[in-house]
Amino acid sequence: MKQIYTKTGDKGSTSLKGGTRVPKDDLRIETNGLIDLMNSCLGFVRASCTDSSEREFILSIQKELMVIMSHIATPKGVENNKILHCKALVMQMEQIIDNSTSPAGFVIPGENLLSSLIHIARSTTRIVEIKVWKLAQLYNIDKDIPVFFNRLSDYLFILAIKYSK
Numbered sequence: 001m002k003q004i005y006t007k008t009g010d011k012g013s014t015s016l017k018g019g020t021r022v023p024k025d026d027l028r029i030e031t032n033g034l035i036d037l038m039n040s041c042l043g044f045v046r047a048s049c050t051d052s053s054e055r056e057f058i059l060s061i062q063k064e065l066m067v068i069m070s071h072i073a074t075p076k077g078v079e080n081n082k083i084l085h086c087k088a089l090v091m092q093m094e095q096i097i098d099n100s101t102s103p104a105g106f107v108i109p110g111e112n113l114l115s116s117l118i119h120i121a122r123s124t125t126r127i128v129e130i131k132v133w134k135l136a137q138l139y140n141i142d143k144d145i146p147v148f149f150n151r152l153s154d155y156l157f158i159l160a161i162k163y164s165k
Helices: 026-046 052-072 086-100 113-138 146-161
Strands: 013-014 021-023
Touching: 021 026, 026 052, 026 113, 052 086, 052 146, 086 146, 113 146
Parallel strands: none
Antiparallel strands: 013 021
16 A cells, blocks of 8 residues: 655645645645535435435535545646536536425424434535635636535535435
8 A cells, every 4th residue: 555644744734736835724725625524524425315316416526526626726837637517517406406395494404314414514515615715716716616516505405405304
């Protein structure tokens, strides 16, 4: 097995794509850390879902999160050949949302374990979305990325409602 530690970050810096060193509290690194957390939450949701088509869709979202993270970690002047599929996934999420019914009034998480897990993923997505919008003000990121996170939280809300019944 390849050694998993390099010790290059032991003094508080890490590398972006292409080798540029930045502090570990750089907004790009912080944002990717939150996306990683959100992806872990989605993994818990995917592992708990019984519907195979939903499991596959969540997996496609998780894979897209990895591509998004690579784009966030790519500084200006460095090429990233990984293709974003944000627009296509947003369209799929919108179709699912449009075909669902929203509850009247506020929703309090806790009806059951799966619905609660989805709400954790949804609320984590909201935190990520805020960071991504801030990131978009400071760095040149693809304009579809913030929209993707906004729609993802909407999709997760609808999914949590579906599983709360």
